[in-house]
Amino acid sequence: xxxxxxxxxxxxxxxxxxxxxxxxxxxxxxxxxxxxxxxxxxxxxxxxxxxxxxxxxxxxxxxxxxxxxxxxxxxxxxxxxxxxxxxxxxxxxxxxxxxxxxxxxxxxxxxxxxxxxxxxxxxxxxxxxxxxxxxxxxxxxxxxxxxxxxxxxxxxxxxxxxxxxxxxxxxxxxxxxxxxxxxxxxxxxxxxxxxxxxxxxxxxxxxxxxxxxxxxxxxxxxxxxxxxxxxxxxxxxxxxxxxxxxxxxxxxxxxxxxxxxxxxxxxxxxxxxxxxxxxxxxxxxxxxxxxxxxxxxxxxxxxxxxxxxxxxxxxxxxxxxxxxxxxxxxxxxxxxxxxxxxxxxxxxxxxxxxxxxxxxxxxxxxxxxxxxxxxxxxxxxxxxxxxxxxxxxxxxxxxxxxxxxxxxxxxxxxxxxxxxxxxxxxxxxxxxxxxxxxxxxxxxxxxxxxxxxxxxxxxxxxxxxxxxxxx
Amino acid sequence: xxxxxxxxxxxxxxxxxxxxxxxxxxxxxxxxxxxxxxxxxxxxxxxxxxxxxxxxxxxxxxxxxxxxxxxxxxxxxxxxxxxxxxxxxxxxxxxxxxxxxxxxxxxxxxxxxxxxxxxxxxxxxxxxxxxxxxxxxxxxxxxxxxxxxxxxxxxxxxxxxxxxxxxxxxxxxxxxxxxxxxxxxxxxxxxxxxxxxxxxxxxxxxxxxxxxxxxxxxxxxxxxxxxxxxxxxxxxxxxxxxxxxxxxxxxxxxxxxxxxxxxxxxxxxxxxxxxxxxxxxxxxxxxxxxxxxxxxxxxxxxxxxxx
Numbered sequence: 001x002x003x004x005x006x007x008x009x010x011x012x013x014x015x016x017x018x019x020x021x022x023x024x025x026x027x028x029x030x031x032x033x034x035x036x037x038x039x040x041x042x043x044x045x046x047x048x049x050x051x052x053x054x055x056x057x058x059x060x061x062x063x064x065x066x067x068x069x070x071x072x073x074x075x076x077x078x079x080x081x082x083x084x085x086x087x088x089x090x091x092x093x094x095x096x097x098x099x100x101x102x103x104x105x106x107x108x109x110x111x112x113x114x115x116x117x118x119x120x121x122x123x124x125x126x127x128x129x130x131x132x133x134x135x136x137x138x139x140x141x142x143x144x145x146x147x148x149x150x151x152x153x154x155x156x157x158x159x160x161x162x163x164x165x166x167x168x169x170x171x172x173x174x175x176x177x178x179x180x181x182x183x184x185x186x187x188x189x190x191x192x193x194x195x196x197x198x199x200x201x202x203x204x205x206x207x208x209x210x211x212x213x214x215x216x217x218x219x220x221x222x223x224x225x226x227x228x229x230x231x232x233x234x235x236x237x238x239x240x241x242x243x244x245x246x247x248x249x250x251x252x253x254x255x256x257x258x259x260x261x262x263x264x265x266x267x268x269x270x271x272x273x274x275x276x277x278x279x280x281x282x283x284x285x286x287x288x289x290x291x292x293x294x295x296x297x298x299x300x301x302x303x304x305x306x307x308x309x310x311x312x313x314x315x316x317x318x319x320x321x322x323x324x325x326x327x328x329x330x331x332x333x334x335x336x337x338x339x340x341x342x343x344x345x346x347x348x349x350x351x352x353x354x355x356x357x358x359x360x361x362x363x364x365x366x367x368x369x370x371x372x373x374x375x376x377x378x379x380x381x382x383x384x385x386x387x388x389x390x391x392x393x394x395x396x397x398x399x400x401x402x403x404x405x406x407x408x409x410x411x412x413x414x415x416x417x418x419x420x421x422x423x424x425x426x427x428x429x430x431x432x433x434x435x436x437x438x439x440x441x442x443x444x445x446x447x448x449x450x451x452x453x454x455x456x457x458x459x460x461x462x463x464x465x466x467x468x469x470x471x
Numbered sequence: 472x473x474x475x476x477x478x479x480x481x482x483x484x485x486x487x488x489x490x491x492x493x494x495x496x497x498x499x500x501x502x503x504x505x506x507x508x509x510x511x512x513x514x515x516x517x518x519x520x521x522x523x524x525x526x527x528x529x530x531x532x533x534x535x536x537x538x539x540x541x542x543x544x545x546x547x548x549x550x551x552x553x554x555x556x557x558x559x560x561x562x563x564x565x566x567x568x569x570x571x572x573x574x575x576x577x578x579x580x581x582x583x584x585x586x587x588x589x590x591x592x593x594x595x596x597x598x599x600x601x602x603x604x605x606x607x608x609x610x611x612x613x614x615x616x617x618x619x620x621x622x623x624x625x626x627x628x629x630x631x632x633x634x635x636x637x638x639x640x641x642x643x644x645x646x647x648x649x650x651x652x653x654x655x656x657x658x659x660x661x662x663x664x665x666x667x668x669x670x671x672x673x674x675x676x677x678x679x680x681x682x683x684x685x686x687x688x689x690x691x692x693x694x695x696x697x698x699x700x701x702x703x704x705x706x707x708x709x710x711x712x713x714x715x716x717x718x719x720x721x722x723x724x725x726x727x728x729x730x731x732x733x734x735x736x737x738x739x740x741x742x743x744x745x746x747x748x749x750x751x752x753x754x755x756x757x758x759x760x761x762x763x764x765x766x767x768x769x770x771x772x773x774x775x776x777x778x
Contacts (some may be wrong), residue, residue, distance in 0.1 A: 195489075453499060456628070
């Protein structure tokens with residue numbers, strides 16, 4: 001079930017009414033409704049894969065208790081079981097085909113062919129997200145940052161909480177689980193703010209991301225027919241498309257959670273205004289980057305060791321985070337580019353004594369980071385590495401010849417105009433309070449009415465999937 | 472007790488907020504929809520929606536209609552073909568739609584002749600964009616097979632995703648930035664680059680087309696021809712040579728055209744391979760404005776020779 005579908009439009013109010021008006025007014029009752037709704041939400045896509053969530057939930061629930069109650073050597077043993085099982089399932093469903101085909105190609109390159117056992121494995125939606133969420137639970141218990149819960153229903157509801165089940169934010173047990181252990185009360189101001197977040201998220205998805213996707217998909221699918229202007233524009237559009245698509249999803253998730261009395265973490269913080277790659281990752285997909293920071297980067301030494309090792313650690317984390325996105329070398333390369341430039345920025349900032357107080361330099365840095373991030377997006381968006389390099393090659397032909405049909409990617413000047421207008425609207429929305437909490441009620445009403453009108457009038461019809469669902 | 476009343480007052484406030492939000496929204500969107508229908512959708516001649524509205528609700532006694540798909544819309548210049556000619560061609564629509572138009576036209580008390588652009592792909596059931604039917608949804612829902620989709624009846628939702636299409640057509644007619652428009656016709660002003668056009672030819676070589684037979688549609692067409700005394704011209708507008716070279720069952724089309732040509736009130740005018748210059752085409756199946764002008768002049772003379 002997509003957030004931008006008619007099914008969800010009906011599902012949400014039904015669950016809302018049952019949750020607040022018809023369920024027993026206690027924690028267990030509320031959590032049972034959430035759990036049931038979450039399983040319906042997920043099962044709508046494919047009920048067979050519910051078994052994976054249930055297995056993952058049971059496994060980490062019991063291992064969490066075992067980790068907490070055992071001595072150090074046993075603790076480690078249970079943690080390793082948790083890691084092996086979770087990453088084993090994730091690895092099988094997400095990377096099995098990738099590794100077998102890569103192995104086959106590698107042997108083919110040295111002139112040796114063989115038939116390898118292959119399976120047509122379907123990637124269960126959201127597996128990367130809930131696996132990381134359950135893993136964080138085990139890690140936090142192991143590190144004595146969290147006590148395990150004995151309430152299985154609450155824990156199950158925490159793992160499968162439908163607003164963030166399929167595309168995050170990847171919540172930490174430390175933040176979200178206590179909310180499941182306490183009774184929720186309805187607060188109209190929170191709920192109204194939730195509505196604003198949902199509408200703003202839908203606006204980002206339906207008005208901006210889906211609009212830009214029209215241009216981006218046309219150009220990327222037929223890159224050899226376009227000149228440097230269209231190709232460059234398509235990359236910039238993709239940068240904004242993926243941002244609006246994913247941050248839109250996160251906003252809808254946060255807004256929906258608020259309607260049920262929960263607070264989810266902020267996942268994006270205007271990332272394209274970053275002045276360095278490391279800052280970009282403090283603003284982009286914050287729940288994932290902090291996950292990698294806390295559970296991978298810091299445990300392997302972080303920056304408390306030699307510079308050389310710090311750089312290696314940094315690169316390792318970026319490459320792994322690239323691989324997390326998908327089983328394709330394009331994502332690995334994308335992670336590598338980010339890692340490489342993060343190291344460059346780190347080296348530069350270590351050597352530079354000048355602080356960025358100069359406004360011109362600040363804007364220059366923002367532009368530089370934007371260009372690097374866009375360069376990396378080419379790899380992220382391409383079908384394969386060859387596609388990405390060919391795309392780059394065509395951009396570097398520096399063909400700036402004017403042809404209106406080509407510049408508009410054969411979609412007409414109006415589509416291009418609305419695409420640019422939607423980016424301008426995004427910029428205008430940045431002038432509003434980040435939390436979308438307005439000081440006067442009528443401002444909230446005006447904001448929501450305007451956003452609703454923009455969705456209906458400028459929105460692209462099609463119920464297109466969120467990009468991050470595939471990860 | 473205090474908690475309970477606070478709980479209820481919170482919900483009251485929330486639902487009151489939702490009520491006012493939706494009230495304001497529907498009032499505004501309803502106004503926008505009215506404005507759009509009056510000043511944008513029906514205030515131009517090239518959208519399918521305005522053409523359907525015109526054929527259903529207006530009677531122009533001397534009008535000579537041209538029916539067909541986007542090939543009709545982009546190849547026939549009404550002002551060149553004659554006075555009172557109107558182009559009813561709809562992008563993406565196929566025989567089921569022009570048969571509907573013909574049916575509506577023949578209900579009118581008129582004597583003028585009728586031009587039908589016939590596509591070699593024959594009789595199929597493509598309807599084009601839904602936006603063509605939404606403003607007259609109740610009258611066309613059976614035609615497009617969307618009987619159960621109630622959302623097209625609801626103000627505020629029915630045009631979601633289609634405003635751009637209407638506005639684009641409106642601008643195309645008023646500004647003529649990328650298209651030249653006249654009396655329902657809409658012609659490609661721009662040309663593709665040679666590279667892009669050659670790519671389309673290569674693509675066509677891998678995607679041959681064929682004539683599709685639909686006995687019910689053919690029967691309906693034959694019955695409509697027999698039901699009127701009005702002269703009907705079935706015209707095959709020019710195709711690029713690459714299209715004709717990649718057509719599987721051309722004999723079947725020829726048989727059908729020979730058969731209908733035997734009707735006293737019908738003439739088949741075949742221009743399928745009359746124009747060979749690439750500069751006259753926008754792609755392998757559609758002419759550009761230059762091509763449409765050339766073709767319309769020749770067609771005008773041909774029609775006059777029959778009258």
